[in-house]
Amino acid sequence: MGDEQQRPDKINTSPDHRGVTSADVAREAGVARSTVSRCLSGDGRISEETRQRVLETAERLGYQINQIARSMNRRKSDLVGLVTSGLQDPFRVQFLHHLISAIQKIGYRPLVIDVSEPEHMSRSMLHLLQYQVAGVVVTSGSPSPEIGQHFIRRNVPVVLVNRAGLLEGADVVNCDxxxxxxxxxxxxxxxxxxxxxxxxxxxxxxxxxxxxxxxxxxxxxxxxxxxxxxxxxxxxxxxxxxxxxxxxxxxxxxxxxxxxxxxxxxxxxxxxxxxxxxxxxxxxxxxxxxxxxxxxxxxxxxxxxxxxxQSAQDLAELTVSRLARFMTGPDGRGMKRAVLPVELIRRTSA
Amino acid sequence: MGDEQQRPDKINTSPDHRGVTSADVAREAGVARSTVSRCLSGDGRISEETRQRVLETAERLGYQINQIARSMNRRKSDLVGLVTSGLQDPFRVQFLHHLISAIQKIGYRPLVIDVSEPEHMSRSMLHLLQYQVAGVVVTSGSPSPEIGQHFIRRNVPVVLVNRAGLLEGADVVNCDxxxxxxxxxxxxxxxxxxxxxxxxxxxxxxxxxxxxxxxxxxxxxxxxxxxxxxxxxxxxxxxxxxxxxxxxxxxxxxxxxxxxxxxxxxxxxxxxxxxxxxxxxxxxxxxxxxxxxxxxxxxxxxxxxxxxxQSAQDLAELTVSRLARFMTGPDGRGMKRAVLPVELIRRTSA
DNA sequence: TGTAGATGCGCACACGTGTGCATTTGAGGA
DNA sequence: TCCTCAAATGCACACGTGTGCGCATCTACA
Missing domain, CATH: 3.40.50.2300 (Response regulator)
Incomplete structure (x- = not known):
């Protein structure tokens, strides 16, 4: 018959506190779960008719993909770690604001880590690795070379912003x-x-x-x-x-x-x-x-x-473009240095 | 023999870009993977000798737990969504700063979502659900009742800060x-x-x-x-x-x-x-x-x-304490209203 | 020595998704 | 009618962790 592919033990009927899974969508649309996955990710050869039905069903059930499960499978999340401190510095805040926007714009999410105590720097950065982050932006503190090695080994790109840039394998973005x-x-x-x-x-x-x-x-x-x-x-x-x-x-x-x-x-x-x-x-x-x-x-x-x-927005976009180069493309990294131009603003104090 | 518990197909010998897993620790320490898990989480009856050996091995290998996998299993991550906008408002930034610290202090991580365009509010909040967040703090915008229902259904606590507080099932924290x-x-x-x-x-x-x-x-x-x-x-x-x-x-x-x-x-x-x-x-x-x-x-x-x-720090700590009540304890929620006292600061402008 | 209870540990499943490979289906030609 | 080829879709495994359950080992006691 072919309609017994799904074990009926997890029907998920009652509206309890679980989400709708792709299996629910598959059952409702009368296809295999893998077909649902292929419809959503866009690759694979799916007939237009099936795709429409699946997407419509997903919409109707209010299906929301489980990013945790997806990250698990891919061994890489779509989180980008932002290592910062001292949100009392207004320029850094402004920069952070644009950075968050830019990261969202390319489909990632910011995971903010505040390292007000420098001695927690190493530990906090290792914490980021626990979340399988796709990349890291450091706007405060100086990561030790040893920490840098961990990120190189895991092939996670790191961008330092307005830092000395001594870290091996990390890109650096500075204003001029x-x-x-x-x-x-x-x-x-x-x-x-x-x-x-x-x-x-x-x-x-x-x-x-x-x-x-x-x-x-x-x-x-x-x-x-x-x-x-x-x-x-x-x-x-x-x-x-x-x-x-x-x-x-x-x-x-x-x-x-x-x-x-x-x-x-x-x-x-x-x-x-x-x-x-x-x-x-x-x-x-x-x-x-x-x-x-x-x-x-x-x-x-x-x-x-x-x-x-120095334009906080330009700095943020430059940072994200550097990061994206490694996150989306093939791996490879490289101590590249980018410099953001600055401008004299003449007012009355001088 | 008993030493063939692990299939030898995933030895993970070469230092490639994968992390060390609990299976690696288990093999190295000569115990089952489940024993490692129990040692780290602290519950379960493990002999002191075994525990020491496992912890020492984990340390030696530089084992970092995979939070994604853990969240997958628990069906709940340790991320807390922060819905905000307009980091040009300095008070909100100050509040956010203390909020991030307070969230980190109780062992969670902030996932910041910027909703500068109000029309993206609903979509952005649903995105948070994709990450199985443990809770949400809304400091900007007004979530629709419909969105609130999604969070209630998924049993995710929501705290509104300095908002009208019309959302069913959400706690509200306001200054006076x-x-x-x-x-x-x-x-x-x-x-x-x-x-x-x-x-x-x-x-x-x-x-x-x-x-x-x-x-x-x-x-x-x-x-x-x-x-x-x-x-x-x-x-x-x-x-x-x-x-x-x-x-x-x-x-x-x-x-x-x-x-x-x-x-x-x-x-x-x-x-x-x-x-x-x-x-x-x-x-x-x-x-x-x-x-x-x-x-x-x-x-x-x-x-x-x-x-x-209004003290940004007190407001943040009050917010987090409300959130923690639901995240750590048993489920249950409730439209509670907390009010933060304010104070007149006399300076020379009046 | 036999039995009961306690203690320590391993097996196996679940979580939800992506994807290589096999299978099915349909069309078209010999 | 049979075979071939291609398109579409299902199967099954992998990812790394937590945990219920059962088995093995050990101690105490009759």
């Missing part, structure tokens, strides 16, 4: 810190300032250091000629409070800089507020300030900060 | 909008203002409307006595630009309010900047402003906004 530092220098020099400073978190991050070094390199000729002076500056945290505190200390000194480049916009905002409201300085007359990132607050009327813009 | 509206009214009245306004996005959200209504109710006695006046105000978007534009229009009129309560802090910041920098008004002398949320920017020196604080 060098151009940014140079543009900042030009802006401050054009404003006629002669005592420059670079303010960033003490110890510093990879990005911050790169920006500072490029800044110094750009003013080197004028330094050599004695035309301008340079003072390296430090703050305790890379946020508003860090900038504010640093401003109180630095700007209170008799011989304070009159033009400061900050490693991040938020630092610059704190610095500006300390200068204007606590020390009575005028911006940009007494103090010119340049930031980096162009977060939304920088364009607000109360700040109107001159800054180096 | 009523108390917030009342406190804002008291602050503006105490500042000696007589022409009050409530500024929020036109059309409004559930939370915004609740705040506005409570505000009006609180000033009702003075309205009745003619002591104060009230004007409802609207802006195009619930952000800085919306507040800024609305400020230009409203405050330019001859008979403008002198005390305005804003539905969100960001609106208040835009309003303040329009008043101070475009219209030359003094805050709080000419215009007193009160916001809602206490985002980090509000405490910055350039704004120093008087506002109603």
């Amino acid at each position: 810190n060098e151009a940014g530092g140079r543009l900042a220098a030009e802006a401050l020099l054009a404003a006629g300032k002669h005592h420059l400073g670079f303010l960033n978190m003490s110890g510093g991050t990879y990005s911050g250091n790169a920006r500072g070094e490029a800044f110094v390199a750009a003013i080197a000729p004028r330094l050599a000629s004695g035309e301008v002076r340079f003072t390296p500056l430090g703050c305790r945290s890379a946020d508003y409070d860090g900038g504010f505190q640093a401003g109180l200390e630095i700007l209170g000194r008799p011989d304070a800089p009159d033009g400061i480049f900050c490693g991040k916009d938020h630092i610059a905002l704190g610095l500006m507020d300390a200068a204007r409201f606590e020390l009575g300085l005028k911006v940009p007359q007494d103090l010119a300030v340049v930031g980096f990132d162009d977060i939304t607050a920088s364009s607000q009327r109360a700040y109107d900060l001159t800054t180096i813009r | 909008n009523e108390a917030g509206g009342r406190l804002a009214a008291e602050a503006l009245l105490a500042a000696g203002k007589h022409h009050l306004g409530f500024l929020n996005m036109s059309g409004g959200t559930y939370s915004g409307n609740a705040r506005g209504e409570a505000f009006v109710a609180a000033i009702a006695p003075r309205l009745a006595s003619g002591e104060v006046r009230f004007t409802p105000l609207g802006c195009r978007s619930a952000d800085y630009d919306g507040g800024f534009q609305a400020g230009l229009e409203i405050l330019g009129r001859p008979d403008a309010p002198d005390g305005i309560f804003c539905g969100k802090d960001h609106i208040a910041l835009g309003l303040m900047d329009a008043a101070r920098f475009e219209l030359g008004l003094k805050v709080p002398q000419d215009l007193a402003v009160v916001g809602f949320d206490d985002i980090t920017a509000s405490s910055q020196r350039a704004y120093d906004l008087t506002t109603i604080r």
Whole structure:
């Protein structure tokens, strides 16, 4: 007869808390379960008539594919791990927002891991492997080489964003810190300032250091000629409070800089507020300030900060395109470096 | 002999891109795979000697459990869906940050879904079901009752945060909008203002409307006595630009309010900047402003906004505790309503 | 020594999907 | 009518884990 293919022990009649499976659809449409699978995935040779009937049946029963089971079979899920921390950094949040959109757009789902404590970094990244992730984006922290090996062995692509990029086998996407530092220098020099400073978190991050070094390199000729002076500056945290505190200390000194480049916009905002409201300085007359990132607050009327813009959206799309190259295509990987252009946004703070 | 339990066809010797499975651990430790499973999950009666040997072997091989397979078996993953949108709203980001931490802390993982287009809401929420999520938190949009039924049927708990809470079977966690509206009214009245306004996005959200209504109710006695006046105000978007534009229009009129309560802090910041920098008004002398949320920017020196604080961390922990009640315990659910207290933060804008 | 109970462990099935291979069906030609 | 070829579809296994049930081993006691 041929209509006894399905064992009748799992009819799934009562509307209990199980989902509708492809077997239910198959039985209802009078075909084999494998035919349902082929209809949905699109490959295989199925007659148009059968395909229509199956799709209609699936729709009618409200069939939702079980991604867990599919991932099990494929030995690869459609999750992309996002390793991040410090959602207090508004640029990172903006980037994350676009990253999530971009990942969804190519049919994957973001699995966010927050690693606020650096010592949990390795453990958290290994956790991602437990979910058979298709790829990983690291926006915070520095994965150890040992961890990198695990991902290489499992053939899972990793993209580092605005990181040093020492990890073997991982792609790197950076904004153009060098151009940014140079543009900042030009802006401050054009404003006629002669005592420059670079303010960033003490110890510093990879990005911050790169920006500072490029800044110094750009003013080197004028330094050599004695035309301008340079003072390296430090703050305790890379946020508003860090900038504010640093401003109180630095700007209170008799011989304070009159033009400061900050490693991040938020630092610059704190610095500006300390200068204007606590020390009575005028911006940009007494103090010119340049930031980096162009977060939304920088364009607000109360700040109107001159800054180096890196587009969070472009950065996200670049990141995802790098990732997609490995996830969808054949395997292969490669320490490729992509650089995102930056742009000077002229406002009134410099 | 008894040492032929394992079919030798899947030895997994070469370090290819497969992970180490529990079968590998079992073979290496000389026990059955089920014994490994019992050792790791902790239940079952295993001799201390065997347990030690298995755990040590697992560690040595670098065994990582396959969560996909485990979820498959349990018919439930340890993912928690977070339905959100608009990561431009800083309070929501802050909340999300604490939410992710809290979810990780109880051993689950966040699966973030961004629903920027409301028309995709239903589809996106159904997508979550494909991942056998253990629970869902909705921080944006309003799920249709029909969608709610799907989750009830699948016995997946849903928590709505700062939403109307019309969804059958879903828990609701709100901040105390009523108390917030009342406190804002008291602050503006105490500042000696007589022409009050409530500024929020036109059309409004559930939370915004609740705040506005409570505000009006609180000033009702003075309205009745003619002591104060009230004007409802609207802006195009619930952000800085919306507040800024609305400020230009409203405050330019001859008979403008002198005390305005804003539905969100960001609106208040835009309003303040329009008043101070475009219209030359003094805050709080000419215009007193009160916001809602206490985002980090509000405490910055350039704004120093008087506002109603809702703790993002408390809200997140309350949300997760509600969720955990259903995820870990026996099933059962119930339209419970939790309210988070708010607090007036007095600064210089009112 | 025989029996009962307790303890430790292995067998085998289930979970829902994808896919290689075999089988069936239909059309067309000799 | 029989054979061939191709298209369509069903069978059965694999993926890695959890767990009910039964078997083996051991101890205690008559």
